[in-house]
Amino acid sequence: MKIYFSPASPFVRKCMIVAQELGLASQIEKLPSAASPVVRDQTVAAANPLGKVPTLFTDNGQALYDSRVICEYLNDLGKGNFFPKDAALKWQALTEQSLADGILDAALLARYENAMRPQELRWAAWTTGQMDKIKSGLGYFETVIDTRGKTFDIGTVALACALGYLDFRFPDYDWRSPYPTVAAWFAEISRRPSVADTLPSV
Amino acid sequence: MKIYFSPASPFVRKCMIVAQELGLASQIEKLPSAASPVVRDQTVAAANPLGKVPTLFTDNGQALYDSRVICEYLNDLGKGNFFPKDAALKWQALTEQSLADGILDAALLARYENAMRPQELRWAAWTTGQMDKIKSGLGYFETVIDTRGKTFDIGTVALACALGYLDFRFPDYDWRSPYPTVAAWFAEISRRPSVADTLPSV
Numbered sequence: 474m475k476i477y478f479s480p481a482s483p484f485v486r487k488c489m490i491v492a493q494e495l496g497l498a499s500q501i502e503k504l505p506s507a508a509s510p511v512v513r514d515q516t517v518a519a520a521n522p523l524g525k526v527p528t529l530f531t532d533n534g535q536a537l538y539d540s541r542v543i544c545e546y547l548n549d550l551g552k553g554n555f556f557p558k559d560a561a562l563k564w565q566a567l568t569e570q571s572l573a574d575g576i577l578d579a580a581l582l583a584r585y586e587n588a589m590r591p592q593e594l595r596w597a598a599w600t601t602g603q604m605d606k607i608k609s610g611l612g613y614f615e616t617v618i619d620t621r622g623k624t625f626d627i628g629t630v631a632l633a634c635a636l637g638y639l640d641f642r643f644p645d646y647d648w649r650s651p652y653p654t655v656a657a658w659f660a661e662i663s664r665r666p667s668v669a670d671t672l673p674s675v
Numbered sequence: 676m677k678i679y680f681s682p683a684s685p686f687v688r689k690c691m692i693v694a695q696e697l698g699l700a701s702q703i704e705k706l707p708s709a710a711s712p713v714v715r716d717q718t719v720a721a722a723n724p725l726g727k728v729p730t731l732f733t734d735n736g737q738a739l740y741d742s743r744v745i746c747e748y749l750n751d752l753g754k755g756n757f758f759p760k761d762a763a764l765k766w767q768a769l770t771e772q773s774l775a776d777g778i779l780d781a782a783l784l785a786r787y788e789n790a791m792r793p794q795e796l797r798w799a800a801w802t803t804g805q806m807d808k809i810k811s812g813l814g815y816f817e818t819v820i821d822t823r824g825k826t827f828d829i830g831t832v833a834l835a836c837a838l839g840y841l842d843f844r845f846p847d848y849d850w851r852s853p854y855p856t857v858a859a860w861f862a863e864i865s866r867r868p869s870v871a872d873t874l875p876s877v
Contacts, residue, residue, distance in 0.1 A: 510805070511800045513804065513807055513808075521774075522774060522812040523774065523811070524807075535763070538770055538773050541773070545769070546766060564744065567747070571725075572723075572724060575724075575727070590798055594797065596792055599713060601713070602711075602712045605715055606725050609724035612724065
């Protein structure tokens with residue numbers, strides 16, 4: 474398999490954590506990319522018209538995206554349990570993946586607003602709206618993460634990637650003080666090799 | 676079941692099309708919402724911290740989101756085939772759902788930029804980047820939609836919602852001329868009651 478890769482992308486990281494947990498990482502060749510919402514990577518766009526990473530090529534050449542699809546594909550391939558079979562757990566994990574992905578989408582939009590958009594065109598209400606989503610999302614996880622701690626499913630993989638991205642791109646945002654239970658869970662889960670080996674970098 | 680609903684939301688529409696196709700629509704009570712990225716709906720946010728529609732409550736009270744999760748849940752409940760069992764078809768349908776959802780995400784960002792953001796803070800390069808994603812995505816579907824025409828799976832449901840949203844919010848954007856095969860497919864699929872009955876409105 475091959476994957477359009479960026480070491481800074483939290484959505485690529487979801488895929489690489491699942492791959493490493495299932496022993497599949499060595500089977501995935503990393504292809505470089507330079508995806509951006511305003512300067513599109515035409516090489517990536519040839520396989521994925523959205524021009525986004527991650528995009529995975531299966532061994533038979535099928536292009537799969539986005540991270541949710543790739544993670545489910547890797548889970549099936551590696552016979553994992555990141556997508557639980559039990560119905561109640563499955564819908565919980567999938568919804569928590571949506572929430573963590575939504576936290577990431579908000580964080581990315583806040584970053585594009587404040588690091589990419591010309592300074593004179595920035596809109597404070599937009600950033601506030603995105604940061605509110607992040608806070609509400611972390612508030613939810615603060616109330617439930619203690620009961621999720623022993624499993625590492627697609628919801629908690631996505632949460633780990635969201636928290637790692639906040640640390641990476643918003644180093645001044647202290648999310649740990651208001652959400653100490655999430656912080657303790659993240660400290661513990663960060664010791665897993667799949668998480669430690671995929672820390673984001675520029 | 677209950678769903679936080681907006682008649683303008685293309686992601687709500689995905690769920691309602693699947694529900695109607697599977698005979699489940701009458702079992703879903705529609706709850707009003709006023710979701711917006713800058714003025715969040717706190718009633719919705721109590722169930723879904725992202726404050727986004729659609730959010731579905733199952734009959735046992737579990738809150739599910741986003742549209743991908745809700746559509747898969749309804750498909751399981753109604754024993755549908757919107758998520759094909761055959762592996763190759765499944766990954767194709769899921770990836771095409773990602774693409775159509777990505778077209779919608781781009782269209783929504785372009786709309787927020789040009790209808791919600793104060794005029795003096797708009798960034799033309801941002802809108803161009805989003806519209807490029809839409810065009811590349813439609814270009815992909817132009818090459819494959821003839822072979823998808825006889826099935827209505829989650830990928831083509833999402834495509835129908837994306838095209839309906841372009842007509843609804845970008846009435847001056849003539850996507851039919853460059854993508855005539857997609858236009859012919861959309862004209863045909865729009866005759867299905869599930870599509871005709873869920874046309875977007877303000």
